[in-house]
Amino acid sequence: MSKYSVVVVGMGKRGKHHATAFQANPRFEVVGLCDIDEGRLSEAAELIGGGVETSTDAAALTASLKPDVFCFCTMPHLRKSFIRMAVGSEVKLVAFEKPVADSSAAGKVVSALIGESGIKAVVSHQHRYGPHYSKVKEIVESGALGKVHTIYASTPGWMMHMMTHMIDYMCWYNDYADAEWAMAQAAGRGKLSDNHPSPDYIGGFIQFANGVRGIVETGAGAPNVPEVAKWWGRNRIRVMGDDGFAEVLTNGGWRSVTASGGVQSGEGVMNYEHDMVTYVQEMADWLDDDSKKHSCNFDRAFMGFEVMMAMCRSALEGGQVALPLAAGAEEITALREGLGENGVLLGSPEHAAEFGMS
Numbered sequence: 111m112s113k114y115s116v117v118v119v120g121m122g123k124r125g126k127h128h129a130t131a132f133q134a135n136p137r138f139e140v141v142g143l144c145d146i147d148e149g150r151l152s153e154a155a156e157l158i159g160g161g162v163e164t165s166t167d168a169a170a171l172t173a174s175l176k177p178d179v180f181c182f183c184t185m186p187h188l189r190k191s192f193i194r195m196a197v198g199s200e201v202k203l204v205a206f207e208k209p210v211a212d213s214s215a216a217g218k219v220v221s222a223l224i225g226e227s228g229i230k231a232v233v234s235h236q237h238r239y240g241p242h243y244s245k246v247k248e249i250v251e252s253g254a255l256g257k258v259h260t261i262y263a264s265t266p267g268w269m270m271h272m273m274t275h276m277i278d279y280m281c282w283y284n285d286y287a288d289a290e291w292a293m294a295q296a297a298g299r300g301k302l303s304d305n306h307p308s309p310d311y312i313g314g315f316i317q318f319a320n321g322v323r324g325i326v327e328t329g330a331g332a333p334n335v336p337e338v339a340k341w342w343g344r345n346r347i348r349v350m351g352d353d354g355f356a357e358v359l360t361n362g363g364w365r366s367v368t369a370s371g372g373v374q375s376g377e378g379v380m381n382y383e384h385d386m387v388t389y390v391q392e393m394a395d396w397l398d399d400d401s402k403k404h405s406c407n408f409d410r411a412f413m414g415f416e417v418m419m420a421m422c423r424s425a426l427e428g429g430q431v432a433l434p435l436a437a438g439a440e441e442i443t444a445l446r447e448g449l450g451e452n453g454v455l456l457g458s459p460e461h462a463a464e465f466g467m468s
Contacts, residue, residue, distance in 0.1 A: 114137060114138050114139070114179055114393075114394065115139055115178045115179065116129075116139065116142075116177055116180075117140075117141060117142035117144065117168075117175055117179070118132065118140060118181045119145070119168045119171075119180075119184065119192065120144070120145060120182055121144075124183040125145070127382050127386055128205070129158055130157055130158070131389070132181070137391075138393075140158050141177060142162065142175045142177065143155055143164050143165075144164070144167070148166060151164050152164075172199045172201075176199060176200070177199070178201060179202065179205065179397075180203075180205075181205040181206065182196075185305050186212040186306060187216075189206065189216060190211065190216050192206065193224065201229060202397055203229060203393060203397055204224075205234065206231075206232075206233060208235055208274045209274045209418065210233060210274070210412055210415040212307065213438065214415075214435050215438030215440055218437075221408075230396055231407065232389075232396075233274075233406055233407075233408055234389070235274065235278040235406050236389040236406065237275060238278075238279060238405065239386075239388045240358075240360075240378050240379070240380060240385055242358050242359075242377070242378025243364075243378070245356075245358075245364045246357065246358045246364050249356040249366050254356075254366070254370055257352045258322055258350065259350060259351060259352065260322065260325065261280045261284060261322060261324050261347065262326075263276035263324070263327070263346065263348075264276075264327040264346050265327070265332060265345040266329065266330070266332050266334065266457070267345070268306065268330075269308035269309060269312050270304070272345065273418045274418055275345070276328065277414035278410065281413065282410075283347070284324075286413070287318040288433075289316050289318055289324075289433045290432070290433055291316075291431060291432050292417050292421050293315050293424045293431065294312055294313060294314025294315070294421035296309035296311065296312040296425035297309065297311045297331065297450070297452065297453075297455070298311050298329070298331075298454025299451070300453075300466060301329070301465070302445060302446050307442045307446075308328075308329065308442075309329065309422075310465055311331030311454050312421060312425060314424060314425075327457075330456050330467075331456065334458030340361045344360070344361070345359065345360040345361075346358070353368055354366060354369055356368070360379070360380050361379045361380055362378075363377045364378055416433060417433060419435060420433055422445060425445070426444055426448050
């Protein structure tokens with residue numbers, strides 16, 4: 111069976127993860143790497159080996175190599191330009207980092223480009239492949255929780271880094287029922303100047319069409335998960351039903367209490383080497399067969415992205431925001447202009463260092 115050629119742009123941590131995972135899979139061949147930092151580019155090329163072509167010019171490299179797969183791991187504000195590049199190069203599949211974009215206006219453009227071109231698109235919500243995440247899904251699907259009524263997710267990581275992760279897995283555990291509306295509050299302006307611009311803290315509610323209520327918190331005001339050592343792994347998703355609950359901690363395993371099974375728990379931590387294997391293999395499967403749609407397909411990611419942008423609008427405008435969003439807007443710009451000056455209050459003193467408050 112033939113290999114699919116791949117160009118990967120952005121040789122930071124995540125770009126290297128993608129490049130090495132593609133190269134390790136026998137269905138792919140990394141033919142090109144790109145980064146504006148020549149030092150990082152050389153280091154990545156050594157990891158891949160085999161005479162891979164390198165360039166600091168993504169457009170020129172992609173036009174020259176015409177890859178089957180175009181993967182980019184860059185900052186959120188660059189999504190539109192790289193999707194246009196992928197569409198213009200007539201790639202078969204584009205894979206990129208979350209979130210979908212840095213505003214709903216940009217997200218609507220990205221969605222239209224992907225939809226009109228017909229290319230396959232995948233967004234990297236790859237935590238789901240961890241055995242602890244999968245175990246919670248198994249428990250939910252078994253019916254052991256009874257009728258699910260609430261899914262709660264929290265992370266101390268700020269919004270643009272972590273919220274669509276939390277919402278996507280929430281939606282996964284809820285079988286991707288449509289989201290009808292969202293409502294939220296936000297506080298703190300410090301991270302609005304970050305390269306993943308976000309309010310320091312945002313938390314709110316999601317109403318799903320099947321009656322399930324989602325609750326999500328991200329950032330400095332979120333609760334701590336002290337049993338987890340790694341700060342970025344202190345992420346909790348808890349599914350609650352009439353007969354019990356099950357939860358996953360990104361770097362702290364899983365646990366459940368149910369009427370039929372009593373108290374149970376197991377291990378599991380985020381592991382890029384493990385999680386990226388299935389994430390990449392599903393791309394090959396989808397390229398081979400249109401019916402094998404990737405678990406992290408764009409449509410799923412876009413649903414969660416719009417929920418996040420609805421929460422931003424609610425935090426500024428007040429009230430509930432209907433979903434899906436009827437029109438695009440510049441939510442981060444609006445937050446910079448309109449979010450109150452009062453500083454954020456911490457959910458735990460252990461969050462202080464990451465928010466410049468230590």
